[in-house]
Amino acid sequence: MSTSIFYHAGCPVCISAEHxxxxxxxxxxxxxVHLAKQASRIADAEKAGVQSVPxxxxxxxxALHINFGASMADVKASL
Amino acid sequence: MSTSIFYHAGCPVCISAEHxxxxxxxxxxxxxVHLAKQASRIADAEKAGVQSVPxxxxxxxxALHINFGASMADVKASL
Known part of the structure; x- marks a missing residue:
């Protein structure tokens, strides 16, 4: 099986979904990929169609959006 | 691995996520579980915390809500 990429930003919703x-x-x-710690990956995430995390x-x-932690706009605003 | 249950209601968003x-x-x-065809399972889904499908x-x-197809209220209203 090929690898999936799970993007999150460290919020409790994200960590629960990650597990x-x-x-x-x-x-x-x-x-x-923790976007708040790896901000250089944000462009990749957006290019893949990620609109919110996790x-x-x-x-x-x-891009499968799972529950709702934060919008990408919120993630970028928090950096 | 134990079994997960994927609830959907037949909409295009649901079918894509199902695959x-x-x-x-x-x-x-x-x-x-196709809730529009198996309406008797709606109570189980709601009890498990499902608020929208898929x-x-x-x-x-x-309950992991994946993307957004329809709210449970919409599913019930469509029956």
Whole structure:
């Protein structure tokens, strides 16, 4: 299986979803990106269609927005 | 791995997310429930915390709302 990318920003909603996704998909199948700590990845996330976090970008390139933690605008405003 | 339950209501957003989830989690690990066809399962979904579809209820009982297709109120109003 190819790797998915899970984008989050450290909020409680994100951390809870992160644990669920790792359990479901398997830790080896998902890269975790903390946008508040890795701000250089924000452009990649937006290019992949991420509009809010937490979000999972699948190996096929679809952005799945999971629950709602924060909008990308909020993430950028917090940096 | 225990089984997750993926609730949807047949809308295009739901079907797209369904394919992604099956690819990520594995078909054998997820039960698919079409609420517009299996209205008797709506109470279970609401009890599990599902507020909109598509949603995935994990083996640990967390409801992950994926993107946004329709609120449960819309699903019930459509029956």
């Amino acid at each position: 669920d996704i790792i359990n479901l998909v398997g830790q080896e199948n998902v890269e975790i 979000a999972l970008v699948t190996p096929t390139g679809n | 992604d989830i099956i690819n990520l989690v594995g078909q054998e690990n997820v039960e698919i 949603a995935l209820v994990t083996p640990t009982g967390n």
